[in-house]
Every structure is written in C-alpha cells, then in structure tokens.
Amino acid sequence: MGQGQKGSSDKEEKKKKKRDESPAPEDSHKCRVCRFPLLVALLQLLLGAAVTVVAFLMLAISPSLMARETPHWAGIILCLVSILGLILYCINYHPDERSSIQFIVKLLYFVLCTIGLVISVLVIAFSGHHYSQTGSFRCQQAGEDCVCRLDQEDPIARTFTYEGVSDCEVITGTLTLYFLLQIVLNLLQAVVCAIGAFIMWKHRYQVFFAGLQIGSSSSQWQNV
Known part of the structure; x- marks a missing residue:
C-alpha cells in the first residue's frame, strides 16, 4: 500500500514538473532577418519606396497628371x-503583450497594415483603369502639350490633355509601362500588408498560455 502511494506521488511530481516547465528558448542561430515583424517591415519599406519613386517618375512626365494617377501617397x-514595424521589432516582440507600449504599437501596426492593404487595392484599381485607358489612346501633338482621345472619329469624345509633353509616345508607351509597374508593385504591397495583418491577428488570437506562475521574480508558462 505504501509503495503504491509512493509510486503515485512520484508520477504526480513528474507531471507537475513537466507542467511547470517553460517553453524552450529560441535558437540563437536562427535567422534574425526572418523574424516577425522585421522581414515584413523591410519588404514594406522597399515596396513603399519603389511605389513612391515610380510615382514621381510618372509625375515628371507631365505635371497635369492627377494624384490618383501618381500614387506616391500610397508608397x-x-x-x-x-x-x-521596425519600432515593434526593437521593443522585443512577443505574441502575448508584456507591456502597454507593445500593445499600443501592435494595435497601430495591425490597423495600418489593414489600411495599407485597402489603399493598395485602390491603387491597383486606379492603375488598372488608367492602364487600359492609355493603351487605347490616339494622341496628337498640340504645341508643347499632348492631346489624346479614345476615339478620333467621335467629335464629342472626351479628350485628355497632358501638359509639358514634347512626344506623345511617352504617354502611350512609357506612362502605360509605369501604370503596369504600379499594378505589380501594389499587388505585392497588398500581399505583404495582408501577411503582416494576418500574422499579428494569429499571434493575438491563436496563441494561448496556461499553467502555474511560480517564483516571485520570474514567470514560467506552459504553451498549449
């Protein structure tokens, strides 16, 4: 009887020790660049800079281009x-919020990633429309301006005047290429923003911790 109680108590102690064990520390040799949110933030920075540069190159073609045609604001x-995101990485990112500052930054990052996704989709829609439009233009030189129409035979067709353009080939060729480039860049931008928002949501709502808090100076939890 005494041996049975001793065996059961040993099993309970082993279970308790196993339950109180904290998760294994991360491998120190793991690629730091691949850690969230550093990689996502770097991709966002590169894509945002690329979108901004292409938008200003488009604006250099003609100053009469509208803001929706040169989406530097999206970049x-x-x-x-x-x-x-880089600030969030510098304050030691953890799936469970350990401080109010981290919670606020994570919330702002999630909201801004969602806004960035919506803005990228809008830019894709605008750029796709203008890409198909400029591909159908029939342009004529009018002094220092370029006047374009969708249908030259229609006398009441809408005309588009691009100021400061010395060669209409720039509108039908280079500008069309820039619109296509904006579509590709903003599509990648939307994907990266969606990944950032999803990972943030997943870490917030799909990671649970349970166990006993032991010790007065440190906390150990079992990840389930």
Whole structure:
C-alpha cells in the first residue's frame, strides 16, 4: 500500500514538473532577418519606396497628371507602416503583450497594415483603369502639350490633355509601362500588408498560455 502511494506521488511530481516547465528558448542561430515583424517591415519599406519613386517618375512626365494617377501617397503611407514595424521589432516582440507600449504599437501596426492593404487595392484599381485607358489612346501633338482621345472619329469624345509633353509616345508607351509597374508593385504591397495583418491577428488570437506562475521574480508558462 505504501509503495503504491509512493509510486503515485512520484508520477504526480513528474507531471507537475513537466507542467511547470517553460517553453524552450529560441535558437540563437536562427535567422534574425526572418523574424516577425522585421522581414515584413523591410519588404514594406522597399515596396513603399519603389511605389513612391515610380510615382514621381510618372509625375515628371507631365505635371497635369492627377494624384490618383501618381500614387506616391500610397508608397509614403507604407513607408510609415514599415517604420512602425521596425519600432515593434526593437521593443522585443512577443505574441502575448508584456507591456502597454507593445500593445499600443501592435494595435497601430495591425490597423495600418489593414489600411495599407485597402489603399493598395485602390491603387491597383486606379492603375488598372488608367492602364487600359492609355493603351487605347490616339494622341496628337498640340504645341508643347499632348492631346489624346479614345476615339478620333467621335467629335464629342472626351479628350485628355497632358501638359509639358514634347512626344506623345511617352504617354502611350512609357506612362502605360509605369501604370503596369504600379499594378505589380501594389499587388505585392497588398500581399505583404495582408501577411503582416494576418500574422499579428494569429499571434493575438491563436496563441494561448496556461499553467502555474511560480517564483516571485520570474514567470514560467506552459504553451498549449
């Protein structure tokens, strides 16, 4: 009888020790660049800078281009999101919030990633529309301007005047290529923002911790 109680008590002690064990520390040799949110933030920074540069190159073609045709604002916003992601990485990212500052930064990063996703989709829609439009243009030189129409035979067709353009081939060729490049860049931008928002949501709502808090100076939890 005494041996049975001793055996059961040993099993209970082993279970308790196993339950109180903390998760294994991360491998120190793991690629630091691949850690969230550093990789996502770097991709956002590169894509945001690329979108901004292409937008200003488009604006250099003609100053009469509208803001929706030169989406530099989308690239600038994504650069700001990436900076916030780098700040989040610098304050020791953890799936479970350990401080109010980390919670606020994580919330802002999630919201801005979602906004960046919506903005990228809008830019794709605008750029796709203008890409198909400029591909159908029939342009004529009018002094220092370029006047384009969708249908030259229609006298009441809408005309598009691009100021400061000395060669209409720039509108039908280079500008069309820039619109296509904006579609590709903003598509990648939307994917990266969606990944960042999803990982943030997953870490917040799909990681659970349970166990006993032991010790007065440190906390050990069992990840389940």
